[in-house]
Amino acid sequence: MGGDYGPRCTVPxxxxxxxxxxxxxxxxxxxxxxxxxxxxxxxKADTSRLTLHxxxxxxxxxAVPSAVLRHHADTSMGVALELVNSGHAQAxxxxxxxxxxxxxxxxxxxxxxxxxxxAIMTAIPTRTGKSHLLDLGANVNCTAEHLYQFALxxxxxxxAAGLRRPKVALLNVGREQIKGNSQVKEAHxxxxxxxxxxxxxxxxxxxxxxxxxxxxxxxxFVGNILLKATEGLAQMIGGRIRQELGRxxxxxxxAWLAAPVWRALQKDLAPxxxxxxxxxxxxxxxIKSHGGAKREAFQYAIKAAVQAIEExxxxxxxxxxxxxxxxxxxxxxxxxx
Amino acid sequence: MGGDYGPRCTVPxxxxxxxxxxxxxxxxxxxxxxxxxxxxxxxKADTSRLTLHxxxxxxxxxAVPSAVLRHHADTSMGVALELVNSGHAQAxxxxxxxxxxxxxxxxxxxxxxxxxxxAIMTAIPTRTGKSHLLDLGANVNCTAEHLYQFALxxxxxxxAAGLRRPKVALLNVGREQIKGNSQVKEAHxxxxxxxxxxxxxxxxxxxxxxxxxxxxxxxxFVGNILLKATEGLAQMIGGRIRQELGRxxxxxxxAWLAAPVWRALQKDLAPxxxxxxxxxxxxxxxIKSHGGAKREAFQYAIKAAVQAIEExxxxxxxxxxxxxxxxxxxxxxxxxx
Numbered sequence: 001m002g003g004d005y006g007p008r009c010t011v012p013x014x015x016x017x018x019x020x021x022x023x024x025x026x027x028x029x030x031x032x033x034x035x036x037x038x039x040x041x042x043x044k045a046d047t048s049r050l051t052l053h054x055x056x057x058x059x060x061x062x063a064v065p066s067a068v069l070r071h072h073a074d075t076s077m078g079v080a081l082e083l084v085n086s087g088h089a090q091a092x093x094x095x096x097x098x099x100x101x102x103x104x105x106x107x108x109x110x111x112x113x114x115x116x117x118x119a120i121m122t123a124i125p126t127r128t129g130k131s132h133l134l135d136l137g138a139n140v141n142c143t144a145e146h147l148y149q150f151a152l153x154x155x156x157x158x159x160a161a162g163l164r165r166p167k168v169a170l171l172n173v174g175r176e177q178i179k180g181n182s183q184v185k186e187a188h189x190x191x192x193x194x195x196x197x198x199x200x201x202x203x204x205x206x207x208x209x210x211x212x213x214x215x216x217x218x219x220x221f222v223g224n225i226l227l228k229a230t231e232g233l234a235q236m237i238g239g240r241i242r243q244e245l246g247r248x249x250x251x252x253x254x255a256w257l258a259a260p261v262w263r264a265l266q267k268d269l270a271p272x273x274x275x276x277x278x279x280x281x282x283x284x285x286x287i288k289s290h291g292g293a294k295r296e297a298f299q300y301a302i303k304a305a306v307q308a309i310e311e312x313x314x315x316x317x318x319x320x321x322x323x324x325x326x327x328x329x330x331x332x333x334x335x336x337x
Numbered sequence: 338m339g340g341d342y343g344p345r346c347t348v349p350x351x352x353x354x355x356x357x358x359x360x361x362x363x364x365x366x367x368x369x370x371x372x373x374x375x376x377x378x379x380x381k382a383d384t385s386r387l388t389l390h391x392x393x394x395x396x397x398x399x400a401v402p403s404a405v406l407r408h409h410a411d412t413s414m415g416v417a418l419e420l421v422n423s424g425h426a427q428a429x430x431x432x433x434x435x436x437x438x439x440x441x442x443x444x445x446x447x448x449x450x451x452x453x454x455x456a457i458m459t460a461i462p463t464r465t466g467k468s469h470l471l472d473l474g475a476n477v478n479c480t481a482e483h484l485y486q487f488a489l490x491x492x493x494x495x496x497a498a499g500l501r502r503p504k505v506a507l508l509n510v511g512r513e514q515i516k517g518n519s520q521v522k523e524a525h526x527x528x529x530x531x532x533x534x535x536x537x538x539x540x541x542x543x544x545x546x547x548x549x550x551x552x553x554x555x556x557x558f559v560g561n562i563l564l565k566a567t568e569g570l571a572q573m574i575g576g577r578i579r580q581e582l583g584r585x586x587x588x589x590x591x592a593w594l595a596a597p598v599w600r601a602l603q604k605d606l607a608p609x610x611x612x613x614x615x616x617x618x619x620x621x622x623x624i625k626s627h628g629g630a631k632r633e634a635f636q637y638a639i640k641a642a643v644q645a646i647e648e649x650x651x652x653x654x655x656x657x658x659x660x661x662x663x664x665x666x667x668x669x670x671x672x673x674x
Contacts, residue, residue, distance in 0.1 A: 062513065064515065125573075126573070127573050127576065137510050140510055140516075140517060140518045141518050141519065171562055172562075173474050173477055173557070173558055173561040173562060176399065178401065179477075180477060180558075181477040181478050181558050182478065204561075204562070204565050205561065205562040205563065205564065205565025205566035205567075205568070205569060206565040206566065206568050206569030206572070207569070208566050208569055209566065209569035209570045209572070209573040210569060210573075218562070220510070221510055221517075221518050221559065222558065222559055222562055224510040224541075224542065225508055225509075225510060225541070225542040225555070225559055225563060226542065226562060226563055226566055227542065228541050228542025228543040229542035229543065229545050229546070229563050229566070229567060230542075230566060230567060230570050231542070231543050232542060232543030232544070232545055232546035232547060233546045233567050233570055233571065234570065234574065235543070235546070236462075236463070236464050236546040236547075237571065237574055237602075237606065239464065240602055240605065240606065241598070241602065244597075244598040244601045244602060245598060253594060254591070254594040254595060254598070257590060257591040257594065258591060258595065260581075261578065261581040261582055261591070264581045265574075265577055265578065265581060268577065269574065269577065
């Protein structure tokens with residue numbers, strides 16, 4: 001029900017995903033009328049692997065998360081999370097209210113023991129392929145311990161996805177030891193002693209897109225502003241190129257000649273391909289789709305959920321986090337002394 | 338002497354600027370041999386409005402600012418700032434070590450009374466023209482009062498540059514009142530009551546490039562990472578376009594046809610045009626050039642200094658800040674009660 005387009009986007013995206021992936025089964029949760037009306041538009045679609053669950057309420061995009069936590073039993077988001085909690089489903093995908101999804105996920109699925117706060121992580125395109133950025137807004141006031149845990153979550157999640165000793169970095173205003181705010185400096189002290197993850201130290205803003213690190217760790221305030229700003233900049237550049245291409249008498253020929261260039265850029269850089277941010281640190285898989293995602297982009301979020309299921313991500317995290325969190329407690333004690 | 342290229346960039350940039358602006362007089366400060374060697378390369382240049390000042394030392398790009406503060410008398414940066422302090426020059430332009438430039442500027446020129454910390458502000462391109470972003474790294478741990486003062490400095494500086502009631506916004510993770518970290522929320526409380534500046538509330542990362550505000554205020558940690566990340570992204574996109582344009586047999590024709598498009602984009606978006614960040618809040622004009630600036634870009638930094646001189650910026654700030662800082666003290670007291 002969530003996002004800017006609701007079932008108009010999510011229903012056809014689910015049908016497309018079912019068609020592409022014969023192993024997929026989708027539980028579609030939402031208001032009966034809205035879903036059924038949308039399904040009527042696709043009479044030929046195979047719905048044999050689609051189960052409908054109706055919820056009378058849905059959470060508004062501007063709902064205050066604390067209010068949502070008191071009344072969620074009949075909301076589409078609450079019902080979907082309960083399906084995962086009860087073992088009927090293996091992952092939740094939602095384009096809805098991020099704060100509500102985070103709060104309800106913590107309430108219903110609970111956190112992995114030892115993890116203080118969940119973090120939101122997304123992939124972004126870089127010069128060398130892609131990197132992963134976290135946190136993206138779940139946590140606006142972060143301590144060094146939060147940043148430390150985000151680094152572990154990011155390292156293990158990308159490792160589970162097949163990266164070998166992913167390079168993990170802390171985002172900072174400089175690469176020198178003396179640079180940074182107090183949280184970042186303290187997190188650096190916690191991380192630099194770890195041998196089990198491949199911590200490479202500080203990186204700066206421009207290093208992100210140079211692809212210097214596989215996992216870039218920052219607090220949610222920085223991450224959220226950074227991600228939205230880069231989206232805004234990319235849109236501005238794309239818009240300006242289209243505007244300039246549309247001018248002059250050579251425009252038609254130019255557009256035709258430039259089409260393959262444009263397609264190649266779209267293929268690598270299009271934000272649709274990077275849709276589907278993982279909420280990490282929960283006892284279960286929760287994927288947040290961009291609120292502005294359309295039919296194609298939402299399928300990438302579903303794909304991200306399928307991948308996390310195939311990796312058995314929550315088990316992998318639980319198993320590998322345990323010794324690291326214990327080590328963390330020991331090192332922190334040493335660090336404070 | 339500073340930046341990635343030193344006199345190889347700054348000397349020809351100065352000669353170009355002198356040629357373009359007949360009212361300009363430049364004091365060139367640095368190591369005698371380096372400057373004279375570089376000047377030999379331009380035997381035909383008019384140097385009648387160029388005064389050389391030799392300094393035996395220069396501050397390394399990676400020097401620790403605290404060490405610089407103890408020994409600066411014979412450094413190019415120190416000599417240049419003393420020229421402004423003694424009234425022999427009206428502005429300093431440097432591509433050198435940002436922390437050292439900030440520290441020495443505070444020490445030699447002093448702060449405008451009432452301003453707690455200087456802030457670095459730059460212009461950035463947006464969909465509707467340009468906006469101004471501050472702080473860009475001078476302050477990594479900011480309180481609400483610092484953000485409040487940055488908003489005042491940004492508003493008055495852009496006003497002095499000719500903007501009528503510039504729209505000033507706080508950068509945040511959402512537009513709703515409940516969003517944000519504690520410093521941002523508190524700064525919002527301080528700003529929203531002011532009638533003398535046009536405070537429009539919170540904006541998000543993507544609003545920056547949409548051109549929603551004329552002045553975007555954030556702490557130096559966020560601002561520095563944001564600016565560098567957007568530079569990195571723009572470079573990546575530019576690089577990818579060039580790479581794609583270079584492929585295939587249609588590349589030559591395409592490049593020729595696309596040249597005007599490329600030029601138009603360069604004209605509006607090229608980072609060179611936005612070089613020259615103001616260090617605001619000081620008793621004097623200090624312009625920081627990007628360390629990576631080349632000959633053309635450095636001229637924009639000199640141009641920014643000329644503009645600030647023509648506006649008599651420090652006097653304008655002093656005069657207009659005074660009542661606002663007093664008001665701030667009153668409102669803060671009320672706010673804390």
